[in-house]
Each structure stands twice: as C-alpha cells, then as structure tokens.
C-alpha cells in the first residue's frame with residue numbers, strides 16, 4: 001500500500017506581495033489516503049489546496065502530483081487539472097446550467113468526450129450522490145448541501161486521481177452537512193485519494209488516515225487521528241482543539 | 246394601399262388641412278417605407294455589430310497583454326467622449342478620403358464604403374464603446390468562485406469566457422444593454438447628415454415637397470415611439486427567456 005507518494009509537497013512557501021502565507025510546508029500523500037488538514041482560519045489551508053492544482057503559483061519549493069511538477073513554469077495545467085478535482089466552500093455551480101449539465105459539461109468541453117457517454121456518466125454520478133431526481137434542477141433550486149453534492153459529482157466526472165475539499169460544509173446547516181459528509185466518506189472508503197480541509201473534527205477523526213494541524217502557514221503537528229485528537233504533543237494544537245471540540 | 250385608410254386621410258387633408266401624404270400618395274409612401282426599411286436595417290446591423298464590439302472589447306480588457314488593455318481603454322474613451330455626429334463626419338469625410346476608390350463599370354471612381362456603410366461602422370463603434378463598459382460591469386459581477394471552479398475543471402480562459410462568464414454576465418447587464426440599444430436606434434437619425442436615406446432623411450424629402458413639416462414630425466415621432474417599443478418588447482422577452490429558475494442575479 002505504501003508505494004510512491006501520489007502527491008509530494010516539498011518545502012513549499014507562498015507569499016502574496018509581502019504577506020507570507022505558507023512557510024515551509026511538506027507533505028506526502030499516498031494513493032488511497034485521506035488526509036485532513038485542520039487549523040485556525042487564516043493559517044493558509046485554502047492557499048495550500050489552491051497551490052496543489054495551480055490556481056495560485058508557489059513562491060518556493062516543489063509540488064509533484066502523480067509525476068507532474070506543479071511548479072514547473074511550463075506546466076501543462078490541463079493535464080494537472082484532469083488529475084485533481086477540487087470542491088470549494090462557496091457554492092459555485094454554473095447557475096445557468098442544470099445539475100446534469102453542470103456535471104456533463106467539462107467532460108464534453110474539456111476532454112472532448114461524446115455527449116451521450118458524458119450524460120450517461122453524469123446520471124450515474126448523480127445517483128452516486130443520491131440526487132437522481134434533481135437532474136434537471138438549476139443550482140438556484142437546490143439546497144446548499146445538494147449544490148455541494150452536485151459540485152462533488154462535477155469534479156468526479158473528470159475522473160480525478162485526487163479530490164481536494166476546502167471546507168465544503170462550512171456554509172451548511174447541520175442536517176445538510178451530514179449528506180455531504182456521507183458522500184465524502186463513501187468516496188474515501190472507495191479508495192479515492194482525498195485532501196480535506198475541515199472544521200468537523202468528529203468527521204476528520206472518522207475518515208482521516210492522517211491529520212495535519214496547521215497554524216501560521218506551518219504544519220505544527222501531524223499524525224494519525226488518535227495521535228492528534230487524543231494525544232496532541234504541541235501546545236498550540238491542544239489550544240486549538242480545546243476551542244473547537 | 247389600404248383604400249379606406251387612404252380615403253380617410255385624403256378627407257382629413259381636404260377638410261382640416263392636415264396633410265398626411267404618406268397615407269395616400271404613392272410616391273411619398275414608397276419614400277417613407279424605404280426610409281423605415283433603411284432605419285430598421287441600419288439599427289439591426291448596428292445592434293449586432295455593437296454587441297460584437299462589446300464582447301471583443303470586454304475580452305481584450307481582461308487580456309494579459311498590456312497593449313490590448315490600453316488600446317481598448319483608449320478606444321472606449323474616444324468613442325464614448327466625443328459626439329457621435331462628429332465621429333460620423335470624421336469617418337465619412339476624413340477616413341473615407343484616405344481609402345482607395347473602386348472603378349465602376351463606367352470608369353467612374355466609387356468609394357469602397359458608401360454612406361450607409363460608414364453609418365453602420367460609425368454607430369457600431371459608438372454604441373460598441375458603451376457596450377464594452379456595460380459588459381465589463383457584468384463580467385465584474387460574475388463571482389470569481391465560479392470562474393475558478395471552471396478553471397479547476399480544466400477550461401481554457403477563452404472557454405471560461407464563452408461558456409461561463411458571458412452567459413452569466415449577459416443576464417446581469419441585459420437591462421443596461423437594452424437602454425444603450427434604445428439610444429442606438431435613436432442615434433441612427435444622425436445618418437441624415439451624410440445623406441443616408443433613413444426615416445428622417447426620407448421625411449425631410451417628403452415635407453420639402455408636400456410642405457407638411459408639422460404632420461411629418463408627428464408621424465416621425467410616433468414611428469420612433471413604435472420602433473423603440475418593439476425593441477423594448479423584444480429585449481424584455483429575451484430577458485424572460487434567459488431567466489434562470491431560482492437564480493437572483
């Protein structure tokens with residue numbers, strides 16, 4: 001199981017102008033692993049995810065995703081983004097397209113897949129996130145949790161090797177939160193490689209293989225869920241956990 | 246010609262001296278309808294082209310190339326901040342004389358672009374400059390989260406523009422676009438100045454013969470009210486047909 005890491009983040013630094021957001025982040029994520037990143041707001045969690053799929057360039061250090069050097073100036077962004085799916089906190093389905101269109105669009109437009117096949121696959125993915133009956137609904141007609149599940153299906157339609165989730169349940173009420181978390185848990189259980197930024201500590205300890213606690217742009221402490229949630233060594237980790245738990 | 250209507254306007258002319266010759270005089274009627282046709286053609290051509298100018302300009306304004314952004318900004322400044330009549334004269338008298346001429350089959354020199362052509366070009370650029378600004382405000386209102394989602398799905402910048410940004414931005418700015426197009430239709434009367442036989446020009450020809458300035462003015466105003474009403478109606482229908490269930494722009 002522990003082969004070559006699928007994602008290798010090596011001494012990554014990121015600054016915006018004069019603000020240092022990430023200082024010296026290193027991580028190795030193997031295939032099928034579910035990594036959870038926790039930490040106070042502003043600690044650079046979103047920035048790290050955005051660096052992994054090259055939405056923002058890193059300032060220093062290296063990121064390799066399945067053999068693709070993300071910080072290479074000649075990076076083939078399309079090749080990278082076929083491997084990396086990302087779901088954000090804000091709902092961002094295309095509002096003028098129905099749920100099924102949202103899912104089928106990218107395979108047709110980006111990968112050049114046939115229409116029939118893409119819609120068939122979109123239907124399967126909608127069933128997977130338990131929204132078959134909402135195929136023809138527009139995002140504005142869906143609840144926040146339903147929108148996030150469609151967004152997950154939209155990313156899955158590209159057959160990514162790894163899924164990044166950036167606080168996808170932060171804007172949801174407790175009931176709908178569960179639907180989305182179950183969807184993610186099922187994905188992780190099926191062996192999808194996941195990097196999950198979350199404030200749901202209970203969920204993190206349930207699904208994570210590895211937990212990273214970040215603060216001030218650094219990984220302060222990392223380990224198994226038991227290591228972090230039951231026996232944190234660092235004072236900052238303990239202070240953070242005592243606030244959120 | 247509709248016989249009863251013609252007869253009624255003839256009666257109106259002889260009893261009350263209100264000379265709506267357009268309704269009973271074949272020659273005047275043809276002139277007026279040709280003018281109407283020219284105005285409609287001119288308006289439609291300019292509406293289409295000015296929207297194209299707006300889309301291309303808004304795209305260039307977001308370009309990575311500094312020169313493209315500066316060029317677009319200068320274009321907008323020039324066409325938005327100068328009078329459209331002066332722009333029209335500039336094209337028709339200044340630019341036209343710089344272009345080579347064509348020799349027709351009788352050996353005479355004819356300009357490559359005639360006055361109608363210059364009117365179309367001039368008004369399309371004029372209204373297009375406003376459309377660039379209108380589309381830009383619409384594009385800026387599209388949440389970045391949405392374009393980022395498209396980017397992370399592997400869409401190219403042009404695909405994002407075409408598939409995500411334009412459809413959403415267009416819905417946001419349709420009301421302002423409607424206002425600008427109404428202005429554009431009214432601006433087409435300026436083509437009178439370079440002799441394009443549109444409605445105003447045709448009307449002037451009619452009243453200088455029939456001495457019915459007052460009647461023609463009334464008719465002209467009513468015709469424009471009707472033309473603009475049709476345009477506004479179409480824009481509203483367009484807006485309705487583009488409405489997305491559950492989406493508040």
Ligand SMILES: Nc1ncnc2c1ncn2[C@@H]1O[C@H](COP(=O)(O)OP(=O)(O)O)[C@@H](O)[C@H]1O
Pocket residue numbers: 016019021040041042043044045046047048
């Ligand atoms: N595009 C940007 N330009 C400038 N500063 C940014 C930008 N994106 C994020 N930041 C800053 O980086 C810091 C970390 O942000 P973020 O990665 O969103 O943290 P988190 O997701 O952990 O809350 C914040 O202080 C934020 O203001």
Ligand SMILES: [Mg+2]
Pocket residue numbers: 045046047166167
């Ligand atoms: Mg964040």
